[in-house]
Amino acid sequence: xxxxxxxxxxxxxxxxxxxxxxxxxxxxxxxxxxxxxxxxxxxxxxxxxxxxxxxxxxxxxxxxxxxxxxxxxxxxxxxxxxxxxxxxxxxxxxxxxxxxxxxxxxxxxxxxxxxxxxxxxxxxxxxxxxxxxxxxxxxxxxxxxxxxxxxxxxxxxxxxxxxxxxxxxxxxxxxxxxxxxxxxxxxxxxxxxxxxxxxxxxxxxxxxxxxxxxxxxxxxxxxxxxxxxxxxxxxxxxxxxxxxxxxxxxxxxxxxxxxxxxxxxxxxxxxxxxxxxxxxxxxxxxxxxxxxxxxxxxxxxxxxxxxxxxxxxxxxxxxxxxx
Amino acid sequence: xxxxxxxxxxxxxxxxxxxxxxxxxxxxxxxxxxxxxxxxxxxxxxxxxxxxxxxxxxxxxxxxxxxxxxxxxxxxxxxxxxxxxxxxxxxxxxxxxxxxxxxxxxxxxxxxxxxxxxxxxxxxxxxxxxxxxxxxxxxxxxxxxxxxxxxxxxxxxxxxxxxxxxxxxxxxxxxxxxxxxxxxxxxxxxxxxxxxxxxxxxxxxxxxxxxxxxxxxxxxxxxxxxxxxxxxxxxxxxxxxxxxxxxxxxxxxx
Amino acid sequence: xxxxxxxxxxxxxxxxxxxxxxxxxxxxxxxxxxxxxxxxxxxxxxxxxxxxxxxxxxxxxxxxxxxxxxxxxxxxxxxxxxxxxxxxxxxxxxxxxxxxxxxxxxxxxxxxxxxxxxxxxxxxxxxxxxxxxxxxxxxxxxxxxxxxxxxxxxxxxxxxxxxxxxxxxxxxxxxxxxxxxxxxxxxxxxxxxxxxxxxxxxxxxxxxxxxxxxxxxxxxxxxxxxxxxxxxxxxxxxxxxxxxxxxxxxxxxxxxxxxxxxxxxxxxxxxxxxxxxxxxxxxxxxxxxxxxxxxxxxxxxxxxxxxxxxxxxxxxxxxxxxxxxxxxxxxxxxxxxxxxxxxxxxxxxxxxxxxxxxxxxxxxxxxxxxxxxxxxxxxxxxxxxxxxxxxxxxxxxxxxx
Numbered sequence: 001x002x003x004x005x006x007x008x009x010x011x012x013x014x015x016x017x018x019x020x021x022x023x024x025x026x027x028x029x030x031x032x033x034x035x036x037x038x039x040x041x042x043x044x045x046x047x048x049x050x051x052x053x054x055x056x057x058x059x060x061x062x063x064x065x066x067x068x069x070x071x072x073x074x075x076x077x078x079x080x081x082x083x084x085x086x087x088x089x090x091x092x093x094x095x096x097x098x099x100x101x102x103x104x105x106x107x108x109x110x111x112x113x114x115x116x117x118x119x120x121x122x123x124x125x126x127x128x129x130x131x132x133x134x135x136x137x138x139x140x141x142x143x144x145x146x147x148x149x150x151x152x153x154x155x156x157x158x159x160x161x162x163x164x165x166x167x168x169x170x171x172x173x174x175x176x177x178x179x180x181x182x183x184x185x186x187x188x189x190x191x192x193x194x195x196x197x198x199x200x201x202x203x204x205x206x207x208x209x210x211x212x213x214x215x216x217x218x219x220x221x222x223x224x225x226x227x228x229x230x231x232x233x234x235x236x237x238x239x240x241x242x243x244x245x246x247x248x249x250x251x252x253x254x255x256x257x258x259x260x261x262x263x264x265x266x267x268x269x270x271x272x273x274x275x276x277x278x279x280x281x282x283x284x285x286x287x288x289x290x291x292x293x294x295x296x297x298x299x300x301x302x303x304x305x306x307x308x309x310x311x312x313x314x315x316x317x318x319x320x321x322x323x
Numbered sequence: 324x325x326x327x328x329x330x331x332x333x334x335x336x337x338x339x340x341x342x343x344x345x346x347x348x349x350x351x352x353x354x355x356x357x358x359x360x361x362x363x364x365x366x367x368x369x370x371x372x373x374x375x376x377x378x379x380x381x382x383x384x385x386x387x388x389x390x391x392x393x394x395x396x397x398x399x400x401x402x403x404x405x406x407x408x409x410x411x412x413x414x415x416x417x418x419x420x421x422x423x424x425x426x427x428x429x430x431x432x433x434x435x436x437x438x439x440x441x442x443x444x445x446x447x448x449x450x451x452x453x454x455x456x457x458x459x460x461x462x463x464x465x466x467x468x469x470x471x472x473x474x475x476x477x478x479x480x481x482x483x484x485x486x487x488x489x490x491x492x493x494x495x496x497x498x499x500x501x502x503x504x505x506x507x508x509x510x511x512x513x514x515x516x517x518x519x520x521x522x523x524x525x526x527x528x529x530x531x532x533x534x535x536x537x538x539x540x541x542x543x544x545x546x547x548x549x550x551x552x553x554x555x556x557x558x559x560x561x562x563x564x565x566x567x568x569x570x571x572x573x574x575x576x577x
Numbered sequence: 578x579x580x581x582x583x584x585x586x587x588x589x590x591x592x593x594x595x596x597x598x599x600x601x602x603x604x605x606x607x608x609x610x611x612x613x614x615x616x617x618x619x620x621x622x623x624x625x626x627x628x629x630x631x632x633x634x635x636x637x638x639x640x641x642x643x644x645x646x647x648x649x650x651x652x653x654x655x656x657x658x659x660x661x662x663x664x665x666x667x668x669x670x671x672x673x674x675x676x677x678x679x680x681x682x683x684x685x686x687x688x689x690x691x692x693x694x695x696x697x698x699x700x701x702x703x704x705x706x707x708x709x710x711x712x713x714x715x716x717x718x719x720x721x722x723x724x725x726x727x728x729x730x731x732x733x734x735x736x737x738x739x740x741x742x743x744x745x746x747x748x749x750x751x752x753x754x755x756x757x758x759x760x761x762x763x764x765x766x767x768x769x770x771x772x773x774x775x776x777x778x779x780x781x782x783x784x785x786x787x788x789x790x791x792x793x794x795x796x797x798x799x800x801x802x803x804x805x806x807x808x809x810x811x812x813x814x815x816x817x818x819x820x821x822x823x824x825x826x827x828x829x830x831x832x833x834x835x836x837x838x839x840x841x842x843x844x845x846x847x848x849x850x851x852x853x854x855x856x857x858x859x860x861x862x863x864x865x866x867x868x869x870x871x872x873x874x875x876x877x878x879x880x881x882x883x884x885x886x887x888x889x890x891x892x893x894x895x896x897x898x899x900x901x902x903x904x905x906x907x908x909x910x911x912x913x914x915x916x917x918x919x920x921x922x923x924x925x926x927x928x929x930x931x932x933x934x935x936x937x938x939x940x941x942x943x944x945x946x947x948x949x950x951x952x953x954x955x956x957x958x959x960x961x962x963x964x965x966x967x968x969x970x971x972x973x974x975x976x977x978x
Contacts, residue, residue, distance in 0.1 A: 012483055012487065013487070069489075071491075072462070072463060072464055072465075073462050073463075097465060097466035097481065097482060097483055098483070100442070100449070100450060100453070100465060101452075101453045101463060101464070101465045101500070103449060103453070104449045104450060104452065104453025104454050104456075104457065104463075105453045105456065105457050105463060107419070107448075107449055107453075107454065107457070107537060108422075108453070108454055108456075108457025108458060109457060113448070113536065113537055113538055113539060114419075114448050114449040114537065114538065115447070115448065115538070115539045116446050116447055116448060116449045116450070117446065117447065129542075130539060132447055134444060134445055134446075134447060135334055135336055135340060135444050135445065136336055136444050137547070138336060138340055138546060138547075139340055139342075139349065139544060139545070139546055140544070140545050140546070140547055141447055141541045141543070141544045142541070142542055142543045142544075142545075143539045143540050143541045143542040143543070144539065144540065144542065145539065146539050146540070150539070153449065160575040161575070162575075184462040184493060184494040184497070185462050185464060185491055185492070185493050185494070186491065186492045187489055187490075187491055188478070188489075188490040188491060188492055189489070189490050190487065190488070190489050190490075191480065191487070191488040191489065191490060192487065204576070205576055211955060229571070229576065229577070230576075231576075237912075237913075238955070238956060241916055241956075255913070261574060261575070261576050262571070262574060262576045272705070272746070272747065273912070276706075282574070283570075283574055285553075285567065285570070286553060294747060296552055296553040296555075297552055297553075299553040300553060300554065301553055301554050301555075301556055301567075301570060302553035302554070302555050302556065303555060303556045303557070303563050304555070305560055305563055309560045310560045310563060310564060313560045313561060313564045314560075314564040314567055314568075316564075317564045317565065317567075317568050318568060318571070318577065321568050321571075321572070321577055322577065337701065337706060337707065337708050338708050338710065339708070339710075357700070507689065509685055510682070510685065510687050510692040510695065510696070512679075512682045512683050512785075512786065512788060512789075513699060513786055513788035513789040513792060514683075514787060514788030515683070515788075516788070517788055517792075
């Protein structure tokens with residue numbers, strides 16, 4: 001039994017997932033109040049040197065061929081043994097297709113309460129508090145992270161990944177995994193993402209164009225901005241209708257519903273058929289010379305500058321900022 | 324092939340959400356409920372499996388506002404058996420309590436497969452799927468978009484972020500968290516739903532909902548501040564671009 | 578080598594054929610001359626695998642199941658152009674095409690956009706998926722207050738059926754407010770159902786959802802039966818059509834008029850209030866459901882002529898030959914589908930006509946039209962200067978609001 005805050009580090013195909021760093025940042029804040037350490041848990045095979053930059057006080061590595069790929073029940077058994085034995089105060093997971101199943105399964109197996117959709121944490125007089133977002137972010141719920149032990153599944157938004165990165169590799173302890181689970185689930189193969197056009201519904205940054213772009217040639221300017229920002233170009237109906245962008249880029253009632261971190265709407269009026277498909281965006285910023293355009297009713301920030309004047313300047317500044 | 328689909332009813336986000344006077348929950352009088360979108364996919368996947376390989380589909384739903392419509396619509400799409408879970412489902416009921424109750428109802432049904440939506444937007448204490456699998460002692464795979472049945476096992480396509488997916492084999496009986504059915508939930512003509520209302524029966528089963536442990540207590544529930552209109556950025560292109568870059572940094576996209 | 582003749586599904590064709598007979602005038606399908614005029618006048622006939630005449634041919638050949646496999650049936654916008662020209666007066670729109678769409682729905686052959694609109698209607702009582710509780714929000718700020726029947730609890734002269742788009746669509750809500758102002762200026766004793774109103778259901782009916790239509794009609798019927806009023810007035814020709822021609826056989830029978838008919842009757846009281854000039858060449862678009870389907874052509878023109886400064890001009894296609902905006906029969910909800918198939922929009926065709934006659938203003942009288950034509954003015958080259966206004970808006974403008 002300890003006041004340590006555990007972080008189950010997610011990784012896929014040799015890459016630490018961004019959410020893992022977010023968890024580390026949250027864990028740091030919790031550990032400061034609980035008086036324990038931030039302990040990273042890394043399961044996998046040949047992963048000894050994978051987590052060099054996670055900001056944890058120490059890293060427990062369970063390295064075993066049976067853990068080479070994420071198999072839900074195998075990972076769950078391995079974690080159950082470790083967490084049950086160490087009994088930390090809180091275990092943080094990513095609320096993802098890896099973390100969420102582990103957290104749920106462990107909640108039942110260990111009998112520990114689970115808090116989901118946790119966007120941020122804070123501390124209140126030594127008490128550890130969760131801040132979760134429900135109903136697509138329309139409702140927030142806050143409360144104490146149940147004591148003496150709890151599992152928390154986190155979503156991005158409250159902490160930046162940068163806050164969870166460390167300057168030096170953490171000390172590593174090797175842990176032997178528990179006896180393997182019953183093998184009811186087996187991995188047959190991975191299926192690579194389709195190399196073809198992007199799936200805008202999965203993109204985090206969308207730079208979207210509407211009628212205001214006026215013609216196909218101007219889209220190149222927007223493409224450069226999107227590229228500089230690490231996002232992709234999407235569009236409202238009129239642009240796709242004209243054939244200036246493929247239908248895979250269409251955002252709207254007849255196209256795709258998107259949920260990016262940032263939706264930059266350039267020359268888009270915000271008609272209902274378009275607006276309804278972007279309401280899941282975390283932040284919408286709109287550029288439209290028409291101050292009364294309905295897009296400004298749903299955007300968080302806006303400007304009535306002419307996009308032809310703004311975009312090139314913005315692209316340059318974004319490039320500079322990234323260096 | 325016996326498939327059971329337990330579904331959840333969740334707040335309809337089209338309606339304005341109102342926090343109750345205690346400030347810890349949604350006001351039950353103004354909230355409108357609807358079928359959890361992913362559970363709709365679970366029902367569709369179950370019907371597709373039945374159409375492909377034969378079988379029997381049972382849909383379970385809690386007795387809340389709108390439940391009859393949900394069950395009759397499922398019947399009109401091809402569900403064979405409809406079970407309504409009755410109890411006073413107050414705010415105290417979380418997914419752990421629901422999963423425990425549903426597990427008790429499912430056990431005697433001895434299904435080959437339990438399909439449920441991978442998540443819902445009101446899952447404060449985790450999603451139904453993994454909890455249900457835990458209480459049933461069955462394997463669980465979530466974020467499933469594609470199911471085929473083999474002899475004694477299911478082959479599922481599990482989705483990861485960034486477009487990557489994996490094909491997994493799961494020994495049956497198992498619980499699957501459905502992200503997307505093989506095709507979007509089908510349309511069913513209203514006349515068919517009306518017909519189902521006349522011909523289908525909804526069985527009622529009382530469930531004991533004693534233990535609500537498993538989730539956090541809510542000290543405060545609130546709606547985040549929404550600006551009525553966009554905060555407008557003024558100035559020359561240079562100045563506005565600077566402001567935007569600062570915002571991008573704040574958001575963590577730069 | 579002989580091509581194999583596929584098995585025909587005689588039973589399906591026969592039962593469909595029989596079902597047509599249950600529709601008023603449906604038996605006339607027997608007298609189809611296969612003249613092909615319907616196929617020719619249909620705005621999307623050239624795209625359909627089975628425009629009306631060919632559909633009848635397939636029926637006679639007992640190959641009707643092929644029709645249900647073709648998704649181009651959904652290009653039909655229920656504009657009544659075919660019914661208008663049929664020499665033997667087969668009820669092609671209300672009968673044949675609607676029944677065909679019903680079969681397509683039952684067969685699961687439905688564009689996804691239409692599915693969303695129908696499911697929204699079923700759940701929220703309107704195809705836009707807006708909260709039923711907010712149905713009267715458009716009226717906030719109108720002075721004097723727009724009376725809501727459930728609050729007024731008194732008899733009124735006019736029950737104003739506002740309709741889905743008049744209640745929720747941002748381009749059409751101003752039309753509702755304008756009409757409220759006109760009613761108030763004329764001291765019309767009116768009330769609206771507000772949140773008790775649900776979609777009239779007529780376009781859903783014509784898109785093949787008979788069951789949904791009946792459910793909506795029953796709801797509206799129940800709401801209306803609580804109140805006392807002399808007549809229903811609506812700005813929505815689709816609602817007008819429903820109340821006039823479909824609701825009565827469901828036991829819901831009230832006198833109903835389009836607002837243009839209602840106001841034209843009051844022209845003597847209205848004219849003096851139209852103080853401000855609207856100096857413009859105005860052309861009037863006859864809505865399919867007001868004009869061709871229900872024969873109301875003159876009342877809207879009388880109102881427009883009464884506005885000082887208005888020079889009324891006719892487009893080549895007017896009255897019974899009016900060009901559909903493309904919104905009927907589910908078309909309002911299938912913009913993506915229609916575009917994919919046609920790469921033109923019917924609304925653009927109409928806007929070009931308005932420009933050709935040198936119109937400054939394209940006047941409309943149906944809630945589908947203001948948004949559809951306005952969108953078209955943005956994509957038709959040179960149409961940016963064409964203004965689209967509902968007659969109610971022009972009247973309110975002339976009144977000085």
